[in-house]
Amino acid sequence: MAQPPDDPTRMRDQPALTTSQGRSWLILGGLLAVIALGVLVPMAVLKMPPVGVAGTAAIVVGVLYACMVIVRFATPPGRLRLGLLAIDMLAIAFVALFAVVLVAERAAQSLG
Numbered sequence: 403m404a405q406p407p408d409d410p411t412r413m414r415d416q417p418a419l420t421t422s423q424g425r426s427w428l429i430l431g432g433l434l435a436v437i438a439l440g441v442l443v444p445m446a447v448l449k450m451p452p453v454g455v456a457g458t459a460a461i462v463v464g465v466l467y468a469c470m471v472i473v474r475f476a477t478p479p480g481r482l483r484l485g486l487l488a489i490d491m492l493a494i495a496f497v498a499l500f501a502v503v504l505v506a507e508r509a510a511q512s513l514g
Contacts, residue, residue, distance in 0.1 A: 419484050424474045427487035434491060435467040438498035445501075451508045459501030466494045 409415050442463065445456035470490040477483040 419488065420481065422484055423479060424483055424487055427484065427491060428470060428474055431467055431470045431487070431491045431494060434494050434498075435463050438463045438494060441502060442498060445505055450505050451512055452505070455501055456505055459497050462497050463494050466490055466497065 413419075439460055442456045442460040446460055450456060467490075470487055473483060473486045473490065477486060
């Protein structure tokens with residue numbers, strides 16, 4: 403069976419998921435981690451309710467970025483490496499957003 407030609411407009415055929423070496427994922431993932439830590443660390447230091455959520459999320463974000471670095475250098479080039487880097491970056495965004503929303507919601511409850 404013949405393979406359909408690559409269509410660069412299809413999500414899975416994008417160059418960032420097919421030909422990249424992973425450096426751009428590390429740069430953008432690092433930027434996302436710095437922004438997330440810039441929000442989570444002050445929340446943890448101020449001990450915003452629920453206490454411990456922001457600190458734990460900050461640690462998880464740091465570990466996920468470390469996993470991105472490990473994947474970049476330990477996985478052979480190709481779709482697997484790029485897919486794992488994309489999943490790690492999405493996980494960083496999800497953990498940070500979930501923690502911020504949870505802390506904000508609990509803080510609003512305690513005020514009202």
